Amino acid sequence: MQDNEKAGKFDFPRPLTTVDVVIFTIRGEALQVLLVQRPAAEGEPFPQTWALPGGFVDVAKDRDLEACAGRKLKDKTGVTSPYLEQLGSWGNAVRDPRGWSATHAYFALMADVPGAASLATDAQWFPIVGGKIRQKLAFDHGEILSAAIQRLRSKVExxxxxxxxxxxxxxxxxxxxxxxxxxxxxxxxxxxxxxxxxxxxxxxxxxxxxxxxxxxxxxxxxxxxxxxxxxxxxxxxx
Amino acid sequence: MQDNEKAGKFDFPRPLTTVDVVIFTIRGEALQVLLVQRPAAEGEPFPQTWALPGGFVDVAKDRDLEACAGRKLKDKTGVTSPYLEQLGSWGNAVRDPRGWSATHAYFALMADVPGAASLATDAQWFPIVGGKIRQKLAFDHGEILSAAIQRLRSKVExxxxxxxxxxxxxxxxxxxxxxxxxxxxxxxxxxxxxxxxxxxxxxxxxxxxxxxxxxxxxxxxxxxxxxxxxxxxxxxxx
DNA sequence: GCAATAGTGTCTTTCAGACACTATTAT
DNA sequence: ATAATAGTGTCTGAAAGACACTATTGC
Missing domain, CATH: 1.10.10.10 (Winged helix-like DNA-binding domain superfamily/Winged helix DNA-binding domain)
Incomplete structure (x- = not known):
C-alpha cells in the first residue's frame, strides 16, 4: 500500500459509488413514491425500467453524500425536502451489471407539490398499495424501497x-x-x-x-x- | 456513458470505498469499544493513531458489504458477532487525505471474549466513559463512534x-x-x-x-x- | 443471627383505548 | 332540522414506577 501511496494512486479496483433517494409524499389519499425511468440508450443497464432517482457520486460536484442526495432530489422534484435521512447502503458484486457497486440510500419526505410543474419529465409518482409497488424496479431498488417503506412505517408508530x-x-x-x-x-x-x-x-x-x-x-x-x-x-x- | 461502457470502463474518478466496524462489549462493568492502531508506515494517513477496525472493500474477496464487515470483525476478534447491524455511511471529499472516500459503518455487539487469546495484536478494548472515549481517533471515526453510542443507547431504551x-x-x-x-x-x-x-x-x-x-x-x-x-x-x- | 442479593407483591400513576357526548358549520 | 365532521370528557385497562416485603444463600 505504501508503494501505491507513493505513486499517488491505489491500483486495486474500486467499487462504483452511487446515491439513491426514496422520495415519499401523500397524494390522493395514498402514500406515493417518486420513480424515474432509466434511459433507453444501449449499454445502459435496465433500459426503460423504473428506478429510484439516483446516480453516481460526482467527486467534483458533491461535497458529501448528503449533498449528493439533496442534489438528486432537487433535480427530480425542483424542491428541497423538509426531511432527509439516511436509510442504509446496499453493496455487492452483482447488483449492477457494470461491476461491484455500493449505493448509499436516503429517504425523503415532502408535501405533495401542488402543480406537478417542477417534476422532471422522466419522473412520476407511483402509489404504494399494500406496502408494495406494482412495478418491477431496476437493480435492487425493489429491496431498497421495501426497506424504506418498512422504516417509514415503523418510525411513524x-x-x-x-x-x-x-x-x-x-x-x-x-x-x-x-x-x-x-x-x-x-x-x-x-x-x-x-x-x-x-x-x-x-x-x-x-x-x-x-x-x-x-x-x-x-x-x-x-x-x-x-x-x-x-x-x-x-x-x-x- | 455509452461510450465508456463499450470501452468496458468508466472514466470518471471513483471514490474510495471502505467499511468500518464499531464493536462493543461489556468488560469490567463498562461499555468498551474495540480500536486498532493505524500502521506507522510512511504514507499511511494517521500513523499510530487509534481507529475503528476497517478498511477497503476487496471486490475480489467480499461478496457484499456485510460480508466485508464480518471479515474485518473476524480478523480483529477471531469470532463472529451474534449481532451486526448497519449504522450508516460517511462520505465526503476531506475525511481521508487520500481522496474522496465513503465508508459503510456497521456496529456489532458481542460478549466479552474470555481469554483475550484471539484478539489481533494491534487491537485493544477501550472503555467508554461518559458517552465518550478519551482517545482522539483517526479520520472521522470519533464522529462515527459517537453515532454508534447514541444508536446503541437509544435502541437499548x-x-x-x-x-x-x-x-x-x-x-x-x-x-x-x-x-x-x-x-x-x-x-x-x-x-x-x-x-x-x-x-x-x-x-x-x-x-x-x-x-x-x-x-x-x-x-x-x-x-x-x-x-x-x-x-x-x-x-x-x- | 446478619449481610447480601434474588425475587415478589401491592399500591399508585400515567396514558392509551373505547366510546359517548357536545360543538359548529352548510344546506 | 339534519348531515357531517370537529373536538371533548369519562371510564377502563395495561403496564410502569415506587417501594416494601419475603426468600435463600454464606458466614
Missing part, C-alpha cells in the same frame, strides 16, 4: 415524521389521516389528538378550515422542529 | 439488544446491570424483570448462579431470537 408530509397549513384530522394512510389502520381520535398536542410539535394559526361541517383549526409545524419521539408506540395491531 | 452483549448463561440481575451500564442510569428491578420475562426472549436453564447470597436463576437467550422491540421505552430520564 412512535415519531412525528408524518408532519413532514404535510403542507404548510393543516388540521389535526388531516394529520391523523396521514398517519392512518401510512400505517394502514385507523387510530383513535382522542388519543391521537392528546398525543400530538402534548408533543409541542405544532401550533395553531389564526385561521380555520371551512367545509360543509364544523370548521377545523389550522395548525403549522413549529419552526426548526426536529422530529419528536414518543415514549410509546400507537396501539400496536393485535 | 426499547429493545432487547443487550442480550447480545451477554455470555451464553446469565442471570436477570446480570442483564439488568448491562442495561444500566449502557444507559448510565439505574432501572427499577421489578418493572425490568416483568418486561424481560414477558418478552419471551430468554429461558431458564436447570442451573443457579451461587454466591455469598441467595442464588440466582441462570437463563440463556432463546435460540434464533431476533431482537425484541418493546412498545414503551424504559422510564425516560426526567
Amino acid at each position: 412512535y415519531t412525528s415524521l408524518p408532519a413532514y408530509l404535510m403542507p404548510a397549513e393543516f388540521t389535526l384530522p388531516d394529520l391523523q389521516r396521514v398517519y392512518e394512510i401510512v400505517l394502514d389502520r385507523s387510530l383513535e381520535k382522542s388519543a391521537f389528538r392528546t398525543r400530538i398536542l402534548a408533543a409541542d410539535l405544532i401550533e395553531p394559526i389564526a385561521k380555520m378550515r371551512r367545509g360543509p361541517n364544523r370548521p377545523a383549526q389550522l395548525y403549522r409545524l413549529k419552526k426548526g422542529k426536529e422530529p419528536v419521539y414518543f415514549v410509546r408506540t400507537f396501539n400496536p395491531p393485535e | 426499547y429493545t432487547s439488544l443487550p442480550a447480545y452483549l451477554m455470555p451464553a448463561e446469565f442471570t436477570l440481575p446480570d442483564l439488568q446491570r448491562v442495561y444500566e451500564i449502557v444507559l448510565d442510569r439505574s432501572l427499577e428491578k421489578s418493572a425490568f424483570r416483568t418486561r424481560i420475562l414477558a418478552a419471551d426472549l430468554i429461558e431458564p436453564i436447570a442451573k443457579m448462579r451461587r454466591g455469598p447470597n441467595r442464588p440466582a436463576q441462570l437463563y440463556r437467550l432463546k435460540k434464533g431470537k431476533e431482537p425484541v422491540y418493546f412498545v414503551r421505552t424504559f422510564n425516560p430520564p426526567e
Whole structure:
C-alpha cells in the first residue's frame, strides 16, 4: 500500500459509488413514491425500467453524500425536502451489471407539490398499495424501497415524521389521516389528538378550515422542529 | 456513458470505498469499544493513531458489504458477532487525505471474549466513559463512534439488544446491570424483570448462579431470537 | 443471627383505548 | 332540522414506577 501511496494512486479496483433517494409524499389519499425511468440508450443497464432517482457520486460536484442526495432530489422534484435521512447502503458484486457497486440510500419526505410543474419529465409518482409497488424496479431498488417503506412505517408508530408530509397549513384530522394512510389502520381520535398536542410539535394559526361541517383549526409545524419521539408506540395491531 | 461502457470502463474518478466496524462489549462493568492502531508506515494517513477496525472493500474477496464487515470483525476478534447491524455511511471529499472516500459503518455487539487469546495484536478494548472515549481517533471515526453510542443507547431504551452483549448463561440481575451500564442510569428491578420475562426472549436453564447470597436463576437467550422491540421505552430520564 | 442479593407483591400513576357526548358549520 | 365532521370528557385497562416485603444463600 505504501508503494501505491507513493505513486499517488491505489491500483486495486474500486467499487462504483452511487446515491439513491426514496422520495415519499401523500397524494390522493395514498402514500406515493417518486420513480424515474432509466434511459433507453444501449449499454445502459435496465433500459426503460423504473428506478429510484439516483446516480453516481460526482467527486467534483458533491461535497458529501448528503449533498449528493439533496442534489438528486432537487433535480427530480425542483424542491428541497423538509426531511432527509439516511436509510442504509446496499453493496455487492452483482447488483449492477457494470461491476461491484455500493449505493448509499436516503429517504425523503415532502408535501405533495401542488402543480406537478417542477417534476422532471422522466419522473412520476407511483402509489404504494399494500406496502408494495406494482412495478418491477431496476437493480435492487425493489429491496431498497421495501426497506424504506418498512422504516417509514415503523418510525411513524412512535415519531412525528408524518408532519413532514404535510403542507404548510393543516388540521389535526388531516394529520391523523396521514398517519392512518401510512400505517394502514385507523387510530383513535382522542388519543391521537392528546398525543400530538402534548408533543409541542405544532401550533395553531389564526385561521380555520371551512367545509360543509364544523370548521377545523389550522395548525403549522413549529419552526426548526426536529422530529419528536414518543415514549410509546400507537396501539400496536393485535 | 455509452461510450465508456463499450470501452468496458468508466472514466470518471471513483471514490474510495471502505467499511468500518464499531464493536462493543461489556468488560469490567463498562461499555468498551474495540480500536486498532493505524500502521506507522510512511504514507499511511494517521500513523499510530487509534481507529475503528476497517478498511477497503476487496471486490475480489467480499461478496457484499456485510460480508466485508464480518471479515474485518473476524480478523480483529477471531469470532463472529451474534449481532451486526448497519449504522450508516460517511462520505465526503476531506475525511481521508487520500481522496474522496465513503465508508459503510456497521456496529456489532458481542460478549466479552474470555481469554483475550484471539484478539489481533494491534487491537485493544477501550472503555467508554461518559458517552465518550478519551482517545482522539483517526479520520472521522470519533464522529462515527459517537453515532454508534447514541444508536446503541437509544435502541437499548426499547429493545432487547443487550442480550447480545451477554455470555451464553446469565442471570436477570446480570442483564439488568448491562442495561444500566449502557444507559448510565439505574432501572427499577421489578418493572425490568416483568418486561424481560414477558418478552419471551430468554429461558431458564436447570442451573443457579451461587454466591455469598441467595442464588440466582441462570437463563440463556432463546435460540434464533431476533431482537425484541418493546412498545414503551424504559422510564425516560426526567 | 446478619449481610447480601434474588425475587415478589401491592399500591399508585400515567396514558392509551373505547366510546359517548357536545360543538359548529352548510344546506 | 339534519348531515357531517370537529373536538371533548369519562371510564377502563395495561403496564410502569415506587417501594416494601419475603426468600435463600454464606458466614
